[in-house]
Amino acid sequence: MSFDPGTIAAFVDGELDDLTARRIEREAESDAALAAEIARYRALTAKLSAHFAPIAEELVPERLRALLVEPGVDTSMAARRNAKRGSFAPVHWGAIAASLVLGLTIGLRPWAPAADIASVNGRLVASGALADALETQLASDQLANAEIRIRLSFRDRQGRACRSFEARDLSGIGCRDGGRWELERAIGGRGSQEYRQASSGELSAAAAAMMAGDPFDVAAERAARDSGWRN
Amino acid sequence: MRFEEELVELLPRLRRFARGLARHASDADDLCQAAIERALKSRDQWQQGTRLDSWMYRITRNIWIDERRAAGRRGVHAPIDDAATQVAGDGAAEVEAGALRGDVDTAMAQLPDEQREVVMLVLVEGYAYREAADILEVPIGTVTSRLARGRETLMHYLGEAA
Numbered sequence: 423m424s425f426d427p428g429t430i431a432a433f434v435d436g437e438l439d440d441l442t443a444r445r446i447e448r449e450a451e452s453d454a455a456l457a458a459e460i461a462r463y464r465a466l467t468a469k470l471s472a473h474f475a476p477i478a479e480e481l482v483p484e485r486l487r488a489l490l491v492e493p494g495v496d497t498s499m500a501a502r503r504n505a506k507r508g509s510f511a512p513v514h515w516g517a518i519a520a521s522l523v524l525g526l527t528i529g530l531r532p533w534a535p536a537a538d539i540a541s542v543n544g545r546l547v548a549s550g551a552l553a554d555a556l557e558t559q560l561a562s563d564q565l566a567n568a569e570i571r572i573r574l575s576f577r578d579r580q581g582r583a584c585r586s587f588e589a590r591d592l593s594g595i596g597c598r599d600g601g602r603w604e605l606e607r608a609i610g611g612r613g614s615q616e617y618r619q620a621s622s623g624e625l626s627a628a629a630a631a632m633m634a635g636d637p638f639d640v641a642a643e644r645a646a647r648d649s650g651w652r653n
Numbered sequence: 654m655r656f657e658e659e660l661v662e663l664l665p666r667l668r669r670f671a672r673g674l675a676r677h678a679s680d681a682d683d684l685c686q687a688a689i690e691r692a693l694k695s696r697d698q699w700q701q702g703t704r705l706d707s708w709m710y711r712i713t714r715n716i717w718i719d720e721r722r723a724a725g726r727r728g729v730h731a732p733i734d735d736a737a738t739q740v741a742g743d744g745a746a747e748v749e750a751g752a753l754r755g756d757v758d759t760a761m762a763q764l765p766d767e768q769r770e771v772v773m774l775v776l777v778e779g780y781a782y783r784e785a786a787d788i789l790e791v792p793i794g795t796v797t798s799r800l801a802r803g804r805e806t807l808m809h810y811l812g813e814a815a
Contacts, residue, residue: 427801428797428801431797431800431801431804432782432797435775435776435781435782436781437781437782462808463804466776466804466807466808466811467776469757469811470757470772470776470777470807471776471777473757473758474669474672474673474773474777475669477665477668477669477672478665478666478668478669479665480665480668482661482664482665482668483682485682485686486664486668486682486685486686486689487661487664489686489689489690489693490657490658490660490661490664490689490693491657491661623776623777623778623779623780624779626779627777627779
């Protein structure tokens, strides 16, 4: 293993330049010790995220809110504001689906309307390049500058294979269900203001909160893909 | 958005950060309350256009550090530490034996304050090294070395599979 712990940590934390990150990804494919070390670092991050994520989902105690929200404010308004606080609250598809699809279409490929997200039976599912990436792309084997980057793969509590991803205009988590990749979480892409505010840590935290067990390591991810992501 | 509204939106994350520092829910919310009060009092010092979240995290962290130092001077061990230090103190071997394996809170309690805050900012809150360094007002190298030591300890206590 030719990388020191600091470099591996920086890689896992997304702090490396693309060139070095790509070198590590390539080397991890043939260097089992390096791959295991990366998995160990990722597992710690995932464990911590999962442990602390529920706190940010709790209702904020009234004594704290009261310091900031003027008395007399309509409580239903306050409750609504409280409810929409998290960028990663489960997505209210009805309300945002249209704008999301529109935004994505304009941002990503104006000539190919809604190529990457489709609505099937009222559920938003990945299509086009996003579906391809979720279906075939390995986190351990992707270009650092790939248009869509896969981050974590894992099983959720229903036993579905789920994968978090980042693209320029959309980031989120897709889970394989009935042969399709349903979008379970979504925020603006890594280029958006919304995403920068939420930070990629929120994506990891959302994944960690959904996860049953540990995220897939390099071998498990490959095996799951090769078996068609079966439950 | 109004200053207060932005703060309200930040509260869930801020509470999470505070819980990582102070651990007990009520202590953490006391810390949040003190931070909000100080933020409201010194809102003129926040520069429009800079990140409110970093500013709030810095305030929160500084209050916490001040409290810990004051408690230290008084010779008071913050009660939040008792359970953890007792276990570590008279039962290091048990820890080694894995009696506490898997408990994130216990593992976090093993970390010195300056490592715990870095672990929270980078691994839980998802800040970049540079951003964490700005919040803590330390050089970036200090962030990476504290993070490395913190990680090592956590992996040790949480087991190989972390």
